[in-house]
Amino acid sequence: MSGPAPLTSDVVAGLAVTRRRPAGPVDGAPTVVLVHGAMDRAASFGRTMRRMGDLDVVAYDRRGYAGSVRAGIAPDLGAHAEDLAAVIDWTGATSVVVVGHSLGGTVAAELAVRARGSMAAMAAFESPFPLLDDSFDEVGGGAVQIGEAQGAAEGAEHFYRLMVGDHTWSRLRQRDRDARRAEGPALMAELTALRDRGHALDPADIALPLLVGMGGLSSERMRSGSVLLAGRAPGAHLDEIVSAGHGAHLTHPDEFARYCRDAVALTTTSRLGAEGS
Numbered sequence: 001m002s003g004p005a006p007l008t009s010d011v012v013a014g015l016a017v018t019r020r021r022p023a024g025p026v027d028g029a030p031t032v033v034l035v036h037g038a039m040d041r042a043a044s045f046g047r048t049m050r051r052m053g054d055l056d057v058v059a060y061d062r063r064g065y066a067g068s069v070r071a072g073i074a075p076d077l078g079a080h081a082e083d084l085a086a087v088i089d090w091t092g093a094t095s096v097v098v099v100g101h102s103l104g105g106t107v108a109a110e111l112a113v114r115a116r117g118s119m120a121a122m123a124a125f126e127s128p129f130p131l132l133d134d135s136f137d138e139v140g141g142g143a144v145q146i147g148e149a150q151g152a153a154e155g156a157e158h159f160y161r162l163m164v165g166d167h168t169w170s171r172l173r174q175r176d177r178d179a180r181r182a183e184g185p186a187l188m189a190e191l192t193a194l195r196d197r198g199h200a201l202d203p204a205d206i207a208l209p210l211l212v213g214m215g216g217l218s219s220e221r222m223r224s225g226s227v228l229l230a231g232r233a234p235g236a237h238l239d240e241i242v243s244a245g246h247g248a249h250l251t252h253p254d255e256f257a258r259y260c261r262d263a264v265a266l267t268t269t270s271r272l273g274a275e276g277s
Contacts, residue, residue, distance in 0.1 A: 004050040005057075013086040016067025017060040018042055020049045030120055030267055031093035032260055034059040035084060037102025037127075038187055039160050039180060041066035045101075047253035052260060060087050062107070064186025066179075073185050076193040077201075081110035088118055097267060099123040099260050101249055103190060106201065113205045122206070123263035124229065125213035125256075126246055131200040132228040135221075140191040152184030159187060163246070203233040209266035210235055213259050216242035237266070 005020040032055055034045045042059035043066070049057050061068040063083055074080045084107055088096050096118045100108035105124025112122050130136045140155075141162045147155025160180050161169045169177070193199070203210075210233045214226035230238040239259055244252040248259075 005053045005055075010090075012060070012090045013083060014068060014071030015060050015063065015083060015087065016042065017058060017087060017090070018049075019056070019058045019091075020053070021056045022054060029055055030095040030097045030264055031056040031058060031091050032264060033057075033084070033088060033091070033096055033098045034260075035098060035100040035104030035107050036062060036065070037100075037104045038190060039065075039156065039163060039183060040101070040104075044250055048249050048256045048260065051253055051257035055261075055264070056091070056093065057260075058087065058091055062104070062186075064189070065183050069182065069186075073189050075189060076196075076199070077107060077110045077190065080107045080190070081114065084108065084111050085114075094118055095120045095267065097121045097123070097260075097264050099125070099263055100127060101125045102127055102246070103194070106194065109201055109203065109206055112208045112210075113201065115207065119208060121209040121211070121263055121266040123211040123213060123259065125248065125259070126215065126218060126222045126226055127229070128194060128225065129201065129203050129229055129232075130194060131197075131202055132225060132232060135225075136195045136197050136200070139195045144188065144191050144195065147184060147188045152188045153181035154184075156181050156184035156187050159191075203229050203236075206233045206235070208235060210237070211239055211259070211263040211266055212236050213239045213241065213248075215244040215246055215248050216240055217245040219246070222246055 005022045008019050010017045042061050045059045063071045063074045098108040105127025108122045143155040143159035146158045212230040214223050230236045241248045241255045249256045
């Protein structure tokens with residue numbers, strides 16, 4: 001395991017960005033951009049980033065979350081994809097691997113189907129693609145309906161409790177609860193976009209090498225969704241972190257860092273395959 005690389009912070013198009021980049025050369029390896037899911041933030045990748053000290057690794061708060069709250073609300077997943085493109089352009093890298101956790105993987109796929117040149121491969125860990133199982137109406141686990149009836153803050157609290165459990169919610173400081181509830185408008189916008197059948201992304205259109213991840217302890221729905229994704233996307237490989245659940249980046253940073261490295265390795269495998277064809 002490599003030691004932590006120097007950490008820097010910046011603001012790109014209103015988005016809070018953190019970067020760990022070794023002081024020395026990275027031997028031509030791609031830059032890794034990490035994209036968080038719903039009701040999450042770049043800081044959740046902190047332990048993973050510290051375990052990738054030999055690589056140039058970037059994470060950012062998506063629009064409407066944490067340090068990027070003031071950037072406003074993205075109206076759809078396409079806008080989130082454009083934010084990702086802005087971060088990639090800011091890195092100055094000629095080759096980028098995007099690793100998305102949960103909804104972050106869906107955002108990465110939105111950009112991948114647009115065939116942006118520097119994006120060489122991607123990874124999606126338990127990312128939702130409701131087209132695969134016609135689960136549009138179930139997206140958000142009731143958070144959208146609660147948000148419509150009681151307000152975005154209530155919808156956000158419901159969603160967060162659903163993801164981490166009531167016990168974890170009860171242990172949060174009041175200011176942290178308030179911050180999560182304040183992210184309700186961003187959550188409602190992206191869940192509503194994900195439920196839109198008319199603009200659903202088909203993973204068959206992802207032309208990049210794709211590493212699909214899942215946790216061995218995750219729910220059957222998340223696991224089956226990952227299996228469906230791996231079977232639908234043409235350049236996909238399936239990877240399992242056996243001892244982890246959905247929050248693998250938090251609970252199993254060593255294994256999640258290995259997963260990120262395996263995604264980087266796809267760029268070499270893809271290049272060698274192209275040269276040999």
